[in-house]
Amino acid sequence: MSNCIVVGINWGDEGKGRMVDLLTEEYDIVARYQGGGNAGHTVINDKGTFALHLLPSGILRDGVVNILGNGVAVDPENLLTEMEAVRANGVSITPDNLKISDRASLLLPWHRELDGLEEERLKDKKYGSTKQGIAPFYSDKYQKKTILAGELFYKEELMEHLQDLLTWKNLTITGVYNARPYTMEMIEEWLDNYCEKIKPYICDTGVYLKDSVDNGKSIMFEAQLGSLRDLDYGIHPYTTSSNTIAAYAPIGSGYPGAKLDRIIGVVKAYSTCVGEGPFVSEMFGEEAEKLRAEGHEYGAKTGRPRRVGALDIVATRYGVEVQAATEIAITKLDVLSYMDKIPVCTHYELDGKRIDRFPFPTALNACKPVIEYFDGWKTDISKITRWEDLPENARKYVLYIEREIGCRITYVSVGPERDSIIIREV
Ligand code: GDP
Numbered sequence: 001m002s003n004c005i006v007v008g009i010n011w012g013d014e015g016k017g018r019m020v021d022l023l024t025e026e027y028d029i030v031a032r033y034q035g036g037g038n039a040g041h042t043v044i045n046d047k048g049t050f051a052l053h054l055l056p057s058g059i060l061r062d063g064v065v066n067i068l069g070n071g072v073a074v075d076p077e078n079l080l081t082e083m084e085a086v087r088a089n090g091v092s093i094t095p096d097n098l099k100i101s102d103r104a105s106l107l108l109p110w111h112r113e114l115d116g117l118e119e120e121r122l123k124d125k126k127y128g129s130t131k132q133g134i135a136p137f138y139s140d141k142y143q144k145k146t147i148l149a150g151e152l153f154y155k156e157e158l159m160e161h162l163q164d165l166l167t168w169k170n171l172t173i174t175g176v177y178n179a180r181p182y183t184m185e186m187i188e189e190w191l192d193n194y195c196e197k198i199k200p201y202i203c204d205t206g207v208y209l210k211d212s213v214d215n216g217k218s219i220m221f222e223a224q225l226g227s228l229r230d231l232d233y234g235i236h237p238y239t240t241s242s243n244t245i246a247a248y249a250p251i252g253s254g255y256p257g258a259k260l261d262r263i264i265g266v267v268k269a270y271s272t273c274v275g276e277g278p279f280v281s282e283m284f285g286e287e288a289e290k291l292r293a294e295g296h297e298y299g300a301k302t303g304r305p306r307r308v309g310a311l312d313i314v315a316t317r318y319g320v321e322v323q324a325a326t327e328i329a330i331t332k333l334d335v336l337s338y339m340d341k342i343p344v345c346t347h348y349e350l351d352g353k354r355i356d357r358f359p360f361p362t363a364l365n366a367c368k369p370v371i372e373y374f375d376g377w378k379t380d381i382s383k384i385t386r387w388e389d390l391p392e393n394a395r396k397y398v399l400y401i402e403r404e405i406g407c408r409i410t411y412v413s414v415g416p417e418r419d420s421i422i423i424r425e426v
Pocket of ligand 1: 332
């Protein structure tokens with residue numbers, strides 16, 4: 001069986017969760033490979049409406065096994081809270097359908113607090129963190145100053161390791177931020193209250209994935225955020241602290257040899273961006289208010305209003321390239337139905353010249369959008385399920401995007417529900 005990955009082409013919030021939820025029918029396993037509980041997927045299906053942060057979207061399909069790979073930032077407390085919320089809607093979560101890599105690093109009790117302390121120190125120069133501890137966590141991971149989930153099974157070594165980390169981290173907490181130090185009692189409480197409860201789910205997910213593929217099973221990899229938030233390829237320093245791009249999925253899932261047969265890039269029919277950083281095609285004022293309201297553009301994790309703008313062809317083309325997408329899903333086309341004229345950012349203007357290649361991140365501040373307008377369709381398209389039934393102007397818009405980004409658009413989503421989708425046959 002072939003493997004597949006669903007990735008975000010832009011800033012995140014493209015609707016990846018809804019695409020994974022749709023496609024999990026065809027896959028046996030859904031694996032998350034990076035990020036933590038700092039963003040969120042909203043998924044609406046026959047079981048209800050779910051805001052998923054850390055749990056893979058496959059948790060909502062019976063029979064699908066879900067993996068949190070070694071590249072994921074596992075926060076035991078947040079994970080348990082999310083599991084309870086999803087269970088409350090009648091979804092079963094057991095060690096049979098959720099497996100946490102023994103090589104995944106755990107967020108320690110101080111990571112969330114450190115995020116807040118640093119954003120406070122930065123004041124008006126802050127990065128716009130969701131304060132879930134993700135940046136301090138990944139910095140510590142790369143300094144080898146976290147513990148692996150599997151260490152929970154080695155109590156003696158674990159306690160010694162945690163004592164060392166506590167002594168080291170308190171130097172920063174008290175010395176740099178002048179905050180209250182952590183104690184071993186606090187750590188023990190954390191171990192008892194949260195870590196003990198996730199132990200049944202921890203296993204060697206690498207062996208599980210490899211054996212499953214050898215037995216003919218197929219994997220869907222699920223990304224968090226999008227290309228422009230990738231630590232190496234994104235809009236530094238307004239990126240996330242992990243690699244969101246498809247190429248990292250085999251590494252972060254626990255199966256470095258995994259082959260990605262389909263790379264489905266998700267593009268929203270217009271642009272949105274949460275938090276700080278350059279956003280060339282941003283809209284302001286009434287125009288922005290209207291689009292934000294029509295698209296319900298408020299963060300799944302924080303409830304923050306998302307910044308909105310015209311579809312950015314320059315950024316999207318770049319996103320498609322760095323993801324090496326093999327096909328595209330356009331989402332939220334229905335949201336644009338109210339517009340008379342649909343704005344698209346076709347180029348950037350930089351130093352008096354038109355450019356169509358995404359520039360070095362620092363140069364983005366000086367880029368101005370070149371906007372062209374497409375005729376709208378001014379009719380409800382949310383019940384349409386066949387390509388040929390879409391209004392001509394909607395088809396023209398989709399085909400224009402396809403041509404400009406150089407990648408086939410196979411899915412057009414016209415609503416948040418599982419079945420509000422047009423599949424374009426090859
Ligand atoms: P993700 O993190 O990429 O999965 O994206 P989010 O879940 O943060 O944001 C996507 C939002 O758009 C969710 O609230 C979805 O329910 C919703 N959504 C997804 N596809 C469509 C669509 O085609 N039309 C509409 N109206 N809403 C959609």
